[in-house]
Amino acid sequence: MKHRSKGKRTRRTRTMGLTGLTMAFTFLCFLLLFVKTGDLTAAAMSVGLSAAVWLITVVIGGRFPSDRLLLSLTMFLCCVGIVILYRFDSGRGLTQSLNFLIGMGCMVICILFVRYAKKWGFFAPVIMAGSLALLLLPVLFGHETNGAKNWISLAGVTFQPSEVVKLALLCVLAYFLSRRKLILSGIYAGCCLIILMLQKDLGTALIYYGVTLIMMYVSTGSVTLVGIGLAGGAGAAVFGYHEFAHVRRRVAIWLDPWADPAGDGYQIVQGLIAMANGGAWGTGLGLGNASTIPYYYNDFAFTIILNEFGGIFGLLVLGLYLAVVLRGLMIAHRADTVFDTLLAVGCSAQIGLQTFVIVGGNIKLIPLTGVTLPLISYGGTSLLSSLCVIGLLQGVAARVQAGVRRDRTLAGLGGEGGAGV
Amino acid sequence: MRGNIRRVIPLMCALFLLLGAWGAWNLAVNGRRWFSFSSNAYARQMKREVTEGAVLDTRGVVLASTFGEERVYHSDEAVRRATVHVLGDRDGNVANGVESFMSFYLYGFDQPFGEEVKSVLYGTGRRGSDVRLTVDSALSANILGWFPAGKKGAVIVMNYRTGAVLAECSFPDFDPANVTVSVKTDPGHPFFNRAVQGMYAPGSTFKIITLSAMLEAFPDALDRRWNCDGQLTVGGHLITDAGTDLERQVVTQHGDLGLERAFRVSCNNTFARAALELNDRRLRGEAEKFGYNYNFLFRDMVVENSSYPSDNRTDREVAMTGIGQSALLCTPMQVLLSACAAANDGTVMEPRLLQSVTAPDGRETVSFSSAAFRRVLEPAVARTVRELMYQAVVSGTGSRAAVPGHRICGKTGSAEIDGRENTNAWFVGFIDEENAPWAVVVLVEDAGGGGSVAAPVAGQIFRYLLGE
Amino acid sequence: MSQEAFRLLSRAMRYVFVLIAALYFLLTVLWMRRDQRQWKKEKKNLPDAGTVGELVDEDSLKRYPVPREGTIGSARRCDIRVIGHGVKRLHADIRFADGKGLMIIPARGAKILLNGEPVSSRACAGRDSRLKIGSASLVLKLLKNVDAPARGVFGDGYDPPAEVVPGADGWARVVPLPEKHAGENPGEDWSWGDEFGAEEPEDPFRGVAPVPSGRAMDDGGEDETQE
Incomplete structure (x- = not known):
């Protein structure tokens, strides 16, 4: 017992180390914003948000089965997001904080769901059908915003079904691939992709496609399958380029935004300029003017970080996203059921690919798409669904932990040599 | 299955590494360029709080400095007009002039944080760094005088061993101290920097590239004999040589000649045939080596890309390309760089404008550094081209650029322009001497023959540089 | 606070923020490495695990x-x-x-x-x-x-x-x-053990005869127990 509490203490110290850094960061940032504008809400946030971080660490980390490292990383990234959103618009910042708290709750629900749910055989087909229906809604009833028709309003709240379906995709694919039902999974993923393309939500389609491919590779190990998938994707890309004018426009803007710096290319040009203004160390919080970029709060959130906090900070944030992904893959590696493994791989791939696609679009590595930076971009559905994905990942981690515990118990009572002849 | 996961890990790492590395590289290479873009509101804001540093020429002559709220230029109007396209102006009328392109230094964005702290603590206002250019204002002012009045065009003078640009003039020019409405509405577009942004057909100056391609493709190129009968028909189109006037039944014929003489007298007949023998692929490859179709990303200036046409490459077009017509388009800077390849043993140096940057406390923070842009030719080939260019000046079309007692090399060009009576006059050449490593390109639009209009201007520049 | 003073403060704080982020990143990496080492030790101690x-x-x-x-x-x-x-x-x-x-x-x-x-x-x-x-x-x-x-x-x-x-x-x-242990604190029990301390994990085989090595195991499938 004494030995155990000593271990607990060291563990707590480590968690507190990271949490402390997050709290310090949040506190200092909001203090700076308070000093700049005299806005009392900012001062309240500096204390409030830090306290919330601490509270969540203690409550969720302590009371619920979870992966503390993932929890901490998630909170740091969310805090960075809240800070940069608040800096430009306190209303957005507060909405984001609210969504953050709600999202933490959703995350816990997802953790418990994955940890304890047993009848996946029953859930999976239901979720599959439901998600396809949900995804079809915007096509039938939705309204078009900014070239993509993927929002619907439900009782005054607008949300993107594709973000919810993302979760369903992960669970359903993990289930069916673990039961070796490749064709069914392929058809389901294919339907989702087609519906998304009808909605012109190409960025999300790209991510769904990547996640499916990675999950299929991990479950089958077949390089030929991946090859066929890549070829199909390339074919679809070429087809899309020839068929759709808006795809051509996006690619043209990507190749040379300076050809039309005041019109089509304005967004990306301003983004690059903001990057240049930031340099390595940034302009300083509150001093940059990234708000000249249209939709800076969701499409170009990373650029805001590059602009005000600098390139070095930006690289570190990318490193933290990578840490989330690698941690997820580590969890997948340790899982003992195929379903757990695939679910963890899917979640990690999802976060990794989404981050890659949006940051790539921001720095003009690839054409800009409409996806958001997980955890940092403004948007209730986006933040909630990213937190749910992390929740699913933590759920798998919880199952792994339970498995370890069970194995140790088994071994502890196993006596001589475990399984003898 | 765990093995598969292990293979996904490097994939994810690679993706993120790609993001980080690419972003960092892109910012490092292009950051200053994006920063100086005119719609950078942040930079404009920050500039208001800093006193702009001064811009000096290579000898220390102040070209522009700030007194109070005003930007004051050189007192001599000729100097002002001759350097305005390099200098640019505060309002950004001239694209990518030093005042905007190097605003990073001029407004002190390069200064470390410590400087900011000091200026606040000591209460002194912030001052940007001074920028010294490689440009020679005296030379530039003289060029203004030598260029044919009333004509449009450009002149660039460059040191082909270091890449330092001594003069960059574009005509029509204007007075930055006196920008009136008539300047802004002048149909000649005086704000436009023709030296690095104007796109023209290079005319016979392209024969330097055709010649290089011949020398590289055929080891016996110089020994071959050609027969110029003055009238070559390719694909239904008649190619003639300078001086031919079919109406008066005057046909210039060069008869039996080798490449040396063909280059010297700028024989279209021969070079058109040579282009056909090379075929489009080899000629394009050679042009691309010299910089055509390449996205120039020079550190100190923005040079428009030259383009070698890719559509409709019929025999006729290829033949016309060989003599520098067809749909070829390039800047005077490209023509100059082509000659510099021959001058500097095959290596083209990156053109540079920045001599040094001096911080307000007197420290020199950036010094001149020359960098090779590209190795275009083997030294042996470069030497041959040099020799032929020498002959072109000694006893060929470029004779009016010669300076007695000195070794001058060059090539003339007279580019035909659709719908214009007169050709664009080109001359590109250099002084082939150890202590005078300078190259010059002169373009006079709508003026006649390169040898008669452009070469004399170059000749005067050479004389000045050699101290004659 | 005056604009000038705020500017100076914010620009000075840039370095602090980068420091925080760098420390955070460093701690994360250390955490992951130590965790991985811990896991390997667990697997070695529990050859039958899974x-x-x-x-x-x-x-x-x-x-x-x-x-x-x-x-x-x-x-x-x-x-x-x-x-x-x-x-x-x-x-x-x-x-x-x-x-x-x-x-x-x-x-x-x-x-x-x-x-x-x-x-x-x-x-x-x-x-x-x-x-x-x-x-x-x-x-x-x-x-x-x-x-x-x-x-x-x-x-x-x-x-x-x-x-x-x-x-x-x-x-x-x-x-x-x-x-x-449904009634107890699930969170506390669900841990990797002493991930961060220098202490050895609780040795379940303390006092128990060691597992005979050299068991005739066929090396089937992926090497799942080795990292």
Whole structure:
């Protein structure tokens, strides 16, 4: 017992180390914003948000089965997001904080769901059908915003079904691939992709496609399958380029935004300029003017970080996203059921690919798409669904932990040599 | 299955590494360029709080400095007009002039944080760094005088061993101290920097590239004999040589000649045939080596890309390309760089404008550094081209650029322009001497023959540089 | 605060923020590395971790560790690699279900006999069940504390054993799993152990005879226990 509490203490110290850094960061940032504008809400946030971080660490980390490292990383990234959103618009910042708290709750629900749910055989087909229906809604009833028709309003709240379906995709694919039902999974993923393309939500389609491919590779190990998938994707890309004018426009803007710096290319040009203004160390919080970029709060959130906090900070944030992904893959590696493994791989791939696609679009590595930076971009559905994905990942981690515990118990009572002849 | 996961890990790492590395590289290479873009509101804001540093020429002559709220230029109007396209102006009328392109230094964005702290603590206002250019204002002012009045065009003078640009003039020019409405509405577009942004057909100056391609493709190129009968028909189109006037039944014929003489007298007949023998692929490859179709990303200036046409490459077009017509388009800077390849043993140096940057406390923070842009030719080939260019000046079309007692090399060009009576006059050449490593390109639009209009201007520049 | 002063302050704070982020990143990396090392140590201490028992070949006496979820077949990537006449590349999937035993799902066209009866769609194998896969005859030996019935069960339903056959070494007795600590603090127990301290993890084998090394394990499938 004494030995155990000593271990607990060291563990707590480590968690507190990271949490402390997050709290310090949040506190200092909001203090700076308070000093700049005299806005009392900012001062309240500096204390409030830090306290919330601490509270969540203690409550969720302590009371619920979870992966503390993932929890901490998630909170740091969310805090960075809240800070940069608040800096430009306190209303957005507060909405984001609210969504953050709600999202933490959703995350816990997802953790418990994955940890304890047993009848996946029953859930999976239901979720599959439901998600396809949900995804079809915007096509039938939705309204078009900014070239993509993927929002619907439900009782005054607008949300993107594709973000919810993302979760369903992960669970359903993990289930069916673990039961070796490749064709069914392929058809389901294919339907989702087609519906998304009808909605012109190409960025999300790209991510769904990547996640499916990675999950299929991990479950089958077949390089030929991946090859066929890549070829199909390339074919679809070429087809899309020839068929759709808006795809051509996006690619043209990507190749040379300076050809039309005041019109089509304005967004990306301003983004690059903001990057240049930031340099390595940034302009300083509150001093940059990234708000000249249209939709800076969701499409170009990373650029805001590059602009005000600098390139070095930006690289570190990318490193933290990578840490989330690698941690997820580590969890997948340790899982003992195929379903757990695939679910963890899917979640990690999802976060990794989404981050890659949006940051790539921001720095003009690839054409800009409409996806958001997980955890940092403004948007209730986006933040909630990213937190749910992390929740699913933590759920798998919880199952792994339970498995370890069970194995140790088994071994502890196993006596001589475990399984003898 | 765990093995598969292990293979996904490097994939994810690679993706993120790609993001980080690419972003960092892109910012490092292009950051200053994006920063100086005119719609950078942040930079404009920050500039208001800093006193702009001064811009000096290579000898220390102040070209522009700030007194109070005003930007004051050189007192001599000729100097002002001759350097305005390099200098640019505060309002950004001239694209990518030093005042905007190097605003990073001029407004002190390069200064470390410590400087900011000091200026606040000591209460002194912030001052940007001074920028010294490689440009020679005296030379530039003289060029203004030598260029044919009333004509449009450009002149660039460059040191082909270091890449330092001594003069960059574009005509029509204007007075930055006196920008009136008539300047802004002048149909000649005086704000436009023709030296690095104007796109023209290079005319016979392209024969330097055709010649290089011949020398590289055929080891016996110089020994071959050609027969110029003055009238070559390719694909239904008649190619003639300078001086031919079919109406008066005057046909210039060069008869039996080798490449040396063909280059010297700028024989279209021969070079058109040579282009056909090379075929489009080899000629394009050679042009691309010299910089055509390449996205120039020079550190100190923005040079428009030259383009070698890719559509409709019929025999006729290829033949016309060989003599520098067809749909070829390039800047005077490209023509100059082509000659510099021959001058500097095959290596083209990156053109540079920045001599040094001096911080307000007197420290020199950036010094001149020359960098090779590209190795275009083997030294042996470069030497041959040099020799032929020498002959072109000694006893060929470029004779009016010669300076007695000195070794001058060059090539003339007279580019035909659709719908214009007169050709664009080109001359590109250099002084082939150890202590005078300078190259010059002169373009006079709508003026006649390169040898008669452009070469004399170059000749005067050479004389000045050699101290004659 | 004056604009000038704020500017200076914010610009000074840039370095602080980068420092915080760098420290955070560093701690994360250290955490992950230490965790990985801890995990490897755990795996070494629990060689049976993740397995529910063994399949013993009656003829060659080869022992195959049985994972909680895996595949049986002749392919290299199968978890239980059985090489024999009539064994397909992917012969069957196995999945352990608490209380029911080891569920066996043969692949299409694969023949498996469980205790003499052919398996059609799926079946659950209990302790000491005999599996005939191709020419190989295997006996399922489950770990003592694993929750499984004796002998085999057919279909998905749970049939209570007709009789419990006691073995000489006590193998046939089903010992219930210790109670899950539902009432206690789940979070505290669900940990990787002493991930960050320098202390050794609680050694479950303290005072217990070591597992005989050199067991005749077939190196089937992926090297899942090694990192």
